[in-house]
Structure formats: structure tokens, C-alpha cells
Amino acid sequence: MAIAWAQGTKVRSSSTLTQTTPGLTTQATGSTFIIAAQWSRNSGTFSSVSDSKGNTYTLIDTQLDWDGVNGGARLYYCENGTGGASHTATFTLTGSNGPLTVFFGEITGGLTSGILDQHTRREDTASPFTLAAGLTTTQADELLVAFFAGNSGSNPATHAESGLGSSTIQTASEETNGASFWTAAIATAVKSATGTFNPSWTESGGTSAAVFLATFKAAAAGGATIYTRKPFSSPIFQSRIIQ
Amino acid sequence: MASVQVLPLANYANGTRNIGPIDIADNVQSIDFNIQRCTTATPTIWPNSTTILDYASEMSIDGGPWQPAGGFTASGGIGFDKQHNEAPFTLGGGTLIAGINRQYRATLTISGGPLRSTATAEVN
Numbered sequence: 001m002a003i004a005w006a007q008g009t010k011v012r013s014s015s016t017l018t019q020t021t022p023g024l025t026t027q028a029t030g031s032t033f034i035i036a037a038q039w040s041r042n043s044g045t046f047s048s049v050s051d052s053k054g055n056t057y058t059l060i061d062t063q064l065d066w067d068g069v070n071g072g073a074r075l076y077y078c079e080n081g082t083g084g085a086s087h088t089a090t091f092t093l094t095g096s097n098g099p100l101t102v103f104f105g106e107i108t109g110g111l112t113s114g115i116l117d118q119h120t121r122r123e124d125t126a127s128p129f130t131l132a133a134g135l136t137t138t139q140a141d142e143l144l145v146a147f148f149a150g151n152s153g154s155n156p157a158t159h160a161e162s163g164l165g166s167s168t169i170q171t172a173s174e175e176t177n178g179a180s181f182w183t184a185a186i187a188t189a190v191k192s193a194t195g196t197f198n199p200s201w202t203e204s205g206g207t208s209a210a211v212f213l214a215t216f217k218a219a220a221a222g223g224a225t226i227y228t229r230k231p232f233s234s235p236i237f238q239s240r241i242i243q
Numbered sequence: 244m245a246s247v248q249v250l251p252l253a254n255y256a257n258g259t260r261n262i263g264p265i266d267i268a269d270n271v272q273s274i275d276f277n278i279q280r281c282t283t284a285t286p287t288i289w290p291n292s293t294t295i296l297d298y299a300s301e302m303s304i305d306g307g308p309w310q311p312a313g314g315f316t317a318s319g320g321i322g323f324d325k326q327h328n329e330a331p332f333t334l335g336g337g338t339l340i341a342g343i344n345r346q347y348r349a350t351l352t353i354s355g356g357p358l359r360s361t362a363t364a365e366v367n
Contacts, residue, residue: 013335
């Protein structure tokens with residue numbers, strides 16, 4: 001099975017401490033799960049992240065504090081997690097109630113150990129919003145997951161991503177109501193060959209953004225087609241080797 | 244967008260209250276719960292930080308099993324919006340799964356109450 005962003009969902013509020021996403025029906029085993037969140041640091045402080053299946057999540061890089069004292073953003077993954085019906089994710093803050101946007105997604109077809117390859121993040125204060133430099137993947141067939149956290153006050157705020165090449169903004173994991181909530185989006189792309197990739201986001205009404213990129217390895221890299229001459233005879237025959 | 248009052252202004256005691264189930268039109272994409280909060284101008288509304296509201300929603304598609312549709316936990320007292328101004332409301336919810344013959348229901352659980360407020364459901 002090829003690596004893919006299988007599905008995602010979101011939850012957001014204008015002023016809370018804890019958010020639980022809608023449920024997904026996820027694979028029983030073998031999937032990698034993603035949780036991405038942004039909130040107001042001058043209201044709440046990160047407390048915990050969890051899901052309804054008891055999985056353990058690993059923070060990718062570190063929390064990104066951005067947009068002055070307002071924005072906080074985190075990106076998590078859990079490889080080879082336990083899944084099933086009504087699979088939800090919960091993100092909890094302490095302090096005062098404030099706005100919080102949370103995404104939850106499933107990656108299928110990835111490695112069940114060592115799936116995370118490249119990753120980084122930064123705040124960019126000039127559109128288009130990018131990383132300082134692109135990331136170079138180390139194997140063919142990687143899934144790029146770009147998380148964008150914006151500060152637009154528009155409703156709807158529109159998002160576009162053009163740096164990854166044929167990426168898809170996952171509309172189930174996109175918040176466009178900047179009047180009430182933190183705006184954010186996830187874009188994904190599967191790359192059949194190694195390369196250097198740098199997301200390039202625009203957001204209507206946005207003046208600053210947190211940009212994350214994480215790349216995930218497929219369970220089996222794409223096969224290389226080679227041609228072998230049969231000894232002492234022709235014709236040529238073809239075999240496919242799965243690396 | 245349509246707004247429907249689901250809780251008139253009143254003091255709500257500790258415990259669990261159920262909203263729905265209600266039928267959802269096929270083109271509805273989200274339902275947000277919108278409850279009034281304490282501000283400097285409205286000090287009698289949900290004033291105590293020890294009063295906790297847990298909102299949990301579920302949906303069913305075409306008679307199928309109920310599944311989580313998003314929720315939140317909020318405490319009373321003054322909360323803030325994106326601009327760090329006092330937030331007059333907590334507005335929150337999740338994305339509804341597309342489908343036909345959908346139904347939606349929610350459970351409100353209050354602890355540390357009573358909770359004095361009013362709430363609407365915002366349908367988009």
C-alpha cells in the first residue's frame with residue numbers, strides 16, 4: 001500500500017481549555033497519527049495531548065512561539081498507533097480560556113518504525129510563508145505534511161500552497177474562519193523521488209505564520225525497474241525489484 | 244448560517260443535559276455551540292473559574308452508530324479571544340462528516356455550578 005494522508009478532521013473554538021476532535025474510523029494497526037494545534041499563548045499554556053486509543057505522541061521539533069505573545073503551535077506524530085472506530089484526539093491547555101484549533105489525521109502505508117524523516121519549522125513574517133530552507137528527503141516515496149498556522153482575521157481566509165509541487169490542502173483539516181478562530185491548514189504531497197522541498201503558503205489577511213514541514217517514509221520504497229539480459233540468449237526480459 | 248437558541252438565560256445546576264437528537268440537512272457542514280461568557284460588562288454570567296462545562300457532540304449517518312463529532316471543555320470567569328480581548332462567548336465545534344439522513348446530538352455536563360448563561364447552536 002502506498003503511503004498516503006488517509007483522512008483528517010478538525011475542531012476549534014473561540015475560548016476554551018480543552019478540545020476533542022470528531023471521531024475517525026482508523027486502521028486497527030500500522031497507521032501513523034498526526035495532531036497539530038495552535039492556540040493563544042497569552043491565554044493558555046500547553047498541558048497535554050492524547051487520543052482515545054491510548055497512543056503516545058511525540059512532539060516534532062519543539063513548540064513554536066510566534067506572532068508576538070499570541071501564537072503557540074505544536075505538531076505531533078504517533079507511529080504504528082492503535083486505531084479503530086470513534087478515534088478522537090484531545091488537546092488540553094491550562095490557564096485562561098482562549099482560542100484553540102486542533103487537527104487530527106491518519107497516515108497509512110508508512111513505515112511502522114522510523115517513519116519520520118526530515119522536519120523543521122519556523123515563523124515567517126513575510127508572504128509567501130516558507131521555511132528558511134527546504135528539506136531534502138532521503139528516500140523515494142515520502143509523504144510531505146506541511147502544517148500552516150496563520151493569523152488572518154478574515155472570514156473566510158483563503159489558503160494556497162505552491163512550494164511542494166502538486167500538494168493538496170486537506171479541506172477537512174483547514175480552518176478558514178479567522179474572525180472567530182485561529183486559522184490553519186494542512187497540505188500533503190507524496191513524492192516518488194527524493195528532492196528538496198519547501199512549502200510556500202499564502203493566506204488572505206495573514207501577516208505572519210508558523211510553517212512546519214515533516215516528511216514520512218513509505219513502508220516500502222518505490223521499486224526500480226531494471227533490465228537483465230538472459231544468459232546465452234535473447235530476448236531481454238524484465239524484472240521488478242522491490243527495495 | 245442559522246442560529247437556534249438551545250439554552251435560555253437561566254441558572255443551570257450541576258449534572259448532564261442532552262440536546263437532540265435532531266435531523267441535519269444534507270448540506271450542513273458544521274454545528275457550533277455558542278455559550279455566553281463572563282466579561283467585565285456581564286459579571287453575573289458564568290463568573291466562576293471552578294464552574295466547568297463539558298460539551299460533547301455525536302452524529303449518526305443514515306441510522307448508523309453514533310460517533311464523536313467534536314467537543315470542548317471550558318471553565319468560567321473571563322476568557323479571551325484571538326486579540327486577547329475579553330471573549331463574550333465560547334463558540335466551538337467540529338466538522339460534520341458528510342452523508343445523508345444525518346442526526347446530531349450533544350451532551351452538556353456542568354460541574355462546580357450552577358452555571359448561569361444562555362446558549363445557541365450555530366448551523367453552517
